[in-house]
Amino acid sequence: MVQPTRNAPPRNFAHRALRALSFQRSWFKKLTKAVWILLLSFVVVTPLFFYVVSINLFGLFGGMPSLRAIENPTNDLSSEVISADGVSLGRYFRYNRSQVSYEQLSPALVQTLLDSEDRRFRDHSGIDARAYLRIILGALTFTYQGGGSTLTQQLGKNLYTLELDGPAADLGKLPQRLIQKTKELIIAIQIERNYTKDEILTMYLNTVEFGSNAYGIKVASETYFNKPPSMLTWQEAAVLIGMCQNPSYFNPHFYAERSLKKRNEVLHKVMEYGHISRVTYDSLKALPLGLNYSVQNQNKGMATYFRNVIQRELNKWCTEHGYDLRDAGLKIYTTIDSRLQRDAEDAVANHMATLQQQFNREWRQRGLNPWVDPRTGQEIKGYLDAKIKRTDAYRNLVKRYGADSDSVGILLRAKKPMTIFTYRGERDTLFSSMDSLAYYNRFLQTGLLSMDPRTGAIKAWVGGISHKYFKYDHVRQGTRQPGSTFKPFVYGTAIEAGYSPCQEFADISPTIRLPDGSTWTPPNSSGSQGSGEMVTMRRAMALSLNSITAQVMQKVTPQNVVSFAQRLGITSKLDAVPALCLGTSDVTLYEMVAAYCSFVNLGIYTQPYYITRIEDKNGNVLENFTPKTRQVMDELTAYKMIYMLRGGVEEAGGTSEGLSYDLKDNNEIGGKTGTTDNASDGWYMGITHNLVTGVWVGGDERNIHFPSWSFGSGTRTARPIWDKYMTLVYRDRNDGYDKGPFRRPSQKLDTELDCGQYSASAEGEETF
Numbered sequence: 001m002v003q004p005t006r007n008a009p010p011r012n013f014a015h016r017a018l019r020a021l022s023f024q025r026s027w028f029k030k031l032t033k034a035v036w037i038l039l040l041s042f043v044v045v046t047p048l049f050f051y052v053v054s055i056n057l058f059g060l061f062g063g064m065p066s067l068r069a070i071e072n073p074t075n076d077l078s079s080e081v082i083s084a085d086g087v088s089l090g091r092y093f094r095y096n097r098s099q100v101s102y103e104q105l106s107p108a109l110v111q112t113l114l115d116s117e118d119r120r121f122r123d124h125s126g127i128d129a130r131a132y133l134r135i136i137l138g139a140l141t142f143t144y145q146g147g148g149s150t151l152t153q154q155l156g157k158n159l160y161t162l163e164l165d166g167p168a169a170d171l172g173k174l175p176q177r178l179i180q181k182t183k184e185l186i187i188a189i190q191i192e193r194n195y196t197k198d199e200i201l202t203m204y205l206n207t208v209e210f211g212s213n214a215y216g217i218k219v220a221s222e223t224y225f226n227k228p229p230s231m232l233t234w235q236e237a238a239v240l241i242g243m244c245q246n247p248s249y250f251n252p253h254f255y256a257e258r259s260l261k262k263r264n265e266v267l268h269k270v271m272e273y274g275h276i277s278r279v280t281y282d283s284l285k286a287l288p289l290g291l292n293y294s295v296q297n298q299n300k301g302m303a304t305y306f307r308n309v310i311q312r313e314l315n316k317w318c319t320e321h322g323y324d325l326r327d328a329g330l331k332i333y334t335t336i337d338s339r340l341q342r343d344a345e346d347a348v349a350n351h352m353a354t355l356q357q358q359f360n361r362e363w364r365q366r367g368l369n370p371w372v373d374p375r376t377g378q379e380i381k382g383y384l385d386a387k388i389k390r391t392d393a394y395r396n397l398v399k400r401y402g403a404d405s406d407s408v409g410i411l412l413r414a415k416k417p418m419t420i421f422t423y424r425g426e427r428d429t430l431f432s433s434m435d436s437l438a439y440y441n442r443f444l445q446t447g448l449l450s451m452d453p454r455t456g457a458i459k460a461w462v463g464g465i466s467h468k469y470f471k472y473d474h475v476r477q478g479t480r481q482p483g484s485t486f487k488p489f490v491y492g493t494a495i496e497a498g499y500s501p502c503q504e505f506a507d508i509s510p511t512i513r514l515p516d517g518s519t520w521t522p523p524n525s526s527g528s529q530g531s532g533e534m535v536t537m538r539r540a541m542a543l544s545l546n547s548i549t550a551q552v553m554q555k556v557t558p559q560n561v562v563s564f565a566q567r568l569g570i571t572s573k574l575d576a577v578p579a580l581c582l583g584t585s586d587v588t589l590y591e592m593v594a595a596y597c598s599f600v601n602l603g604i605y606t607q608p609y610y611i612t613r614i615e616d617k618n619g620n621v622l623e624n625f626t627p628k629t630r631q632v633m634d635e636l637t638a639y640k641m642i643y644m645l646r647g648g649v650e651e652a653g654g655t656s657e658g659l660s661y662d663l664k665d666n667n668e669i670g671g672k673t674g675t676t677d678n679a680s681d682g683w684y685m686g687i688t689h690n691l692v693t694g695v696w697v698g699g700d701e702r703n704i705h706f707p708s709w710s711f712g713s714g715t716r717t718a719r720p721i722w723d724k725y726m727t728l729v730y731r732d733r734n735d736g737y738d739k740g741p742f743r744r745p746s747q748k749l750d751t752e753l754d755c756g757q758y759s760a761s762a763e764g765e766e767t768f
Contacts, residue, residue: 077329305463645670
C-alpha cells in the first residue's frame with residue numbers, strides 16, 4: 001500500500017469542498033424556491049384575500065359599503081339658509097357640516113394639506129407603497145417613521161364605518177387590524193377609480209371633524225377664523241390642518257399653546273418642501289393664532305327669529321318630500337337681504353338699548369315694577385309668584401318635593417351661578433329662579449318686518465332683542481292691539497266709498513250708542529272732545545284725531561271696515577264694533593305690513609313670501625316658490641291712501657313730521673304711529689315707494705306697561721327704530737333701495753290731490 005507523501009493535501013479536502021459547494025447550492029435553491037413560493041403566494045393569495053374580504057365570504061369579515069355607495073357617498077350635511085344677496089344666514093344641522101367645491105379652497109390650504117398629510121397624493125392610486133415600506137423599515141429598526149394612510153384612505157374612514165361584525169371580530173388584534181386595513185385599501189382603490197384627485201381632496205376636507213361642533217372645512221373656517229375657506233392664509237390653514245390628527249387635542253380655542261406648536265410644525269413641513277421660503281416661515285411662526293372664534297348655533301348669525309319661524313314650514317316641506325332638514329344638505333334660498341337685515345338688527349339694538357335704560361330709570365323713580373294695573377296705576381300683587389308657577393323650574397321642584405313643600409319656595413329663591421343677557425354683552429352673576437324671572441320681565445321687546453311691496457319679498461325680519469334669551473317671535477307669532485295704525489283701514493273704506501282725502505269733518509268727538517245701551521265718546525289724545533275746527537280726512541289721520549276717525553267709522557260701518565281690512569290681508573279675528581276704529585282687535589305685525597303694501601302696490605295684495613327656491617346638496621332645484629297676488633282695491637283708492645299716509649310726514653304737526661330731515665329730503669314717505677290706551681304697545685308703519693316696514697315695541701306680556709302713555713307712544717318707542725333703519729338703508733348705495741316718488745296710477749285722478757297746507761298745531765299723539 002502506497003503511503004501519501006508528507007506535503008500532499010489530505011485525501012478528503014476536495015471531497016469536503018465539493019460537499020460544501022453542493023450544500024450552498026442546495027440552500028440557495030431552497031431559498032430561491034421559498035422566495036418564489038412566497039412571492040407567488042403573495043401574488044395569488046393577496047388578491048384572493050382582498051376578494052373574499054370585499055365580498056364578506058361566508059359573513060366572516062363584516063359588511064363593506066356597496067359599489068353604489070362608494071360611487072355616491074353620503075354624509076350628514078347641514079341645510080343652509082341663504083340670503084337674496086348670497087350670504088349664509090345660518091344652518092339647520094345634526095352635525096354642522098356644509099360642503100364646498102375645490103374652487104372654494106385657498107391654494108395655501110390645499111398645499112398645506114398635501115405637504116402635511118400626503119405629499120405623494122397626486123402620484124399614487126390610493127395606496128402609497130413607499131409609505132408602507134417606510135413603516136416596515138421603521139418596525140425593523142424600532143424607529144417610528146410616521147403613518148402610511150393616504151388622504152384617500154382617510155376619506156374612506158371618514159365616509160364609512162368599517163366594523164368587524166363577523167367571526168373575524170373574535171380574532172386577535174393583529175388579524176383584526178389586517179382585515180381593517182384591507183377594507184380601507186379596497187375602498188381607497190374604489191374611490192380613486194370613481195373620482196378625480198381634486199374631488200377626493202375636496203371630499204376629504206368636507207368630511208373632517210374640527211371640534212367645536214364644526215364638521216368640514218367650511219364650517220371650521222367660519223368657526224375659528226370667521227371667513228370662508230377661499231380666504232385662509234398659510235398660518236390659518238396650518239392651524240386647521242394640524243387639527244386633522246386630533247381635533248380635540250389641538251383645538252386652538254382651548255389649547256392655544258399646543259395648537260401654536262402644531263401649526264409651526266405644519267408650516268415647517270411646507271417650508272421643507274419648498275412652498276414657502278425660510279424668511280416667510282420665520283415671519284409666520286412668530287404670529288399669534290389670530291382666532292375669531294364663534295361656535296355656530298341657531299342663536300347666532302343674522303335673522304335668528306326668521307330662521308326659527310320658517311323651520312316649522314321647512315320641516316313640513318321635508319316630510320312631504322322625503323328629506324330630513326338637519327342632514328339633507330339642502331340649500332334654502334330666501335328673499336332676506338343680508339344688508340337690510342343687518343341694518344334692521346343694528347337699528348333695533350341701538351334704539352332698544354337706550355329705550356330700556358330710560359324705561360328702567362322711569363320705573364325706579366316711581367318705586368314700582370313695570371307690571372302694573374292700568375286702571376289703578378298700582379303694581380300687580382303676586383304677579384311673579386303666579387308667573388313662576390308656569391315655569392319648568394317650578395314644575396320640576398313640585399314633582400320632586402310636592403306642591404306644599406317649603407323646599408319649593410326655598411329652592412326657587414336659592415341663588416346659583418347664571419349667565420344673563422345685557423345690552424353690553426352676557427354677564428355671569430348669582431341669580432335665583434325668582435331673580436331671573438323678575439329680571440327678564442323688565443325687558444322691552446320689539447318686532448320689525450320690512451317688505452318689498454312690488455314683489456311681496458320680505459327683506460328684513462327681527463323678532464325680538466335676543467333669540468338666545470327670548471325665543472318668542474313678535475313678527476308673526478305675537479298678536480297685539482295695533483292702536484292707531486289700524487286707522488288707515490277705516491279711511492280706506494271711506495275712500496273706496498267715494499269720500500275724498502280733502503273732505504272736511506268737524507273735530508268733535510261723537511257719542512255712539514252701543515248695543516248694550518251704553519254710549520261711547522272717544523276723546524282725542526289730549527283728553528279733549530275736540531277743537532271744533534273743520535279738518536280734512538288727510539289731516540285728521542296725520543294728527544291721528546280719534547274724534548274724526550270715529551265719525552268716519554259711523555258713516556262706513558264697522559262691518560265694512562272689517563271686510564276692507566280682511567281683503568287687504570288681515571286674517572286675525574276683528575270685532576266689528578265702533579272701537580275697532582282705534583285698533584282694539586289683536587293683529588300681527590306680519591299682517592299689518594302686508595296690508596300696507598297693498599296701498600303702495602296700487603291695490604294689489606301680494607302674499608308675503610320669504611323662500612324663493614330649495615335645492616338639494618348637488619344644486620338641483622327641488623322647488624321654486626312664487627308669491628300669490630290679487631287685486632283688493634282699485635288703483636285710485638290705493639293712491640289716495642298713499643296721499644293720506646304721506647300726510648303724517650307733510651302735514652304740520654303730523655305724527656311723522658319729526659322724522660330725520662335726511663330721510664325726507666328729496667323723498668316721498670308715508671307713515672302712521674300707533675299707541676294702545678293702556679300704554680303697553682307702541683307701533684309705527686312706514687312706507688316708501690319700494691319698502692314697507694312695520695315696527696312694534698312693548699313687553700312680552702300685556703301686563704308690562706310703559707311708565708306713561710306719552711313714554712310708550714309709537715312716536716317715542718317704535719318710530720325711532722324705523723328712522724334709524726331707513727337711514728342705514730339709504731347709506732348703503734349697493735342694496736338697490738334708494739329714495740324716490742311713489743308709483744302713480746295709470747288711471748287719471750278725477751281731481752288733483754291737494755288739500756292745502758295747515759299750520760295749526762297737533763293735539764298730540766293718538767290714543768289706542
